[in-house]
Amino acid sequence: MSATLKRREVVAQLLEGRGELLVVAGLGSTAWDCTAAGDHPLTFPLWGAMGQAAMMGLGLALAQAKRRVLVITGDGEMLMGVGSLATIGVQRPANLSVVVIDNERYGETGMQATHTASGVDLAAIARACGFGNASTLTGAGEIAALRAAIHGAPGPNFATVKVVVEKLPIVLPPRDGGLLKARFRRALLGAAADTQ
């Protein structure tokens, strides 16, 4: 079945009215998607660290148990750190959701096929690792429920959202890692973060 969902629309819907949500955006297209939905100090967009987005979400979720944490990343990025699904499954953070925007391609390097294009099922892997909620979404009508789960369902939650292959204008967040870290910590922890 070919995908029909558009990634920018999905991400914008997931981040709409985000409230106190903490977001880690995987490098490449998902970082541009999150920025297109609105640059925000409580989004940490990655420019490297491929394979580490879900683990950053875990570290954040363990450190901030009372806040909801969302990792939005791509299928190639998730595959590079697929063992982290097992690590998260062991920790079972109730406040963490991982959403893979899956176009079955490495979008930044020439649109080469990822393993999901050959049928590798990330939601099944997540389920087998202990994620209570793990599903593959293909319909526009399913995104509102995913957004609600991100904000309230006991996690860890996982969803793969199948999206169409498209080349979109790049919307860049700030590049300076030190700045991205400092603004995130200040927005989350207050001015005290600066002297911690």
Place this chain on the structure above:
Amino acid sequence: MAATADWPLEIHRLLAAAGVGIVGYAPDAGHKRLIELCHAERSMRAVPLTTEEEGIGLATGAWLGGERCALLMQSSGVGNIINALGTVKECRIPLPMLVTMRGEYGEFNPWQVPMGQATAAVLEAMGVVVQPVREAADAPAAVDAALRLAYNSYVAVAVLISQRVIGIKSFQEQAAQ
């Protein structure tokens, strides 16, 4: 004697005193006791990893959330974290790493030697401060200094605990751990 023989207990006490709330690890026989102590410590969350690289993401996310994270690994695991260390440097994430060495002092497995011999060099190439420990008696002071350097100066610091300190000399001894 107790101070030198029980360096893992001393290190555990220092981690707790420094307010380290999350300890990520990939197992090593040399870290067996410290891992057990961290799991038993109520103020710490000990997080087993499938690969050491996951620890870099874990520590970065923890620091974004205001929590201190330290990592325990074997020297072979250092080879698994090199690219990810770029994030630590670019973002200035404080990161103490306690590395138990293989392939270094009286190694019995030749396959451990290449990475063990390269450990300090590759860490330094990625901007990590490297502090070797060759005597058990020196371990607590080195870890204390590493924790202060990491958290006060926002850098990655690796304490390399020599195979001489760990003292395992054969496969048989390792299996009996």
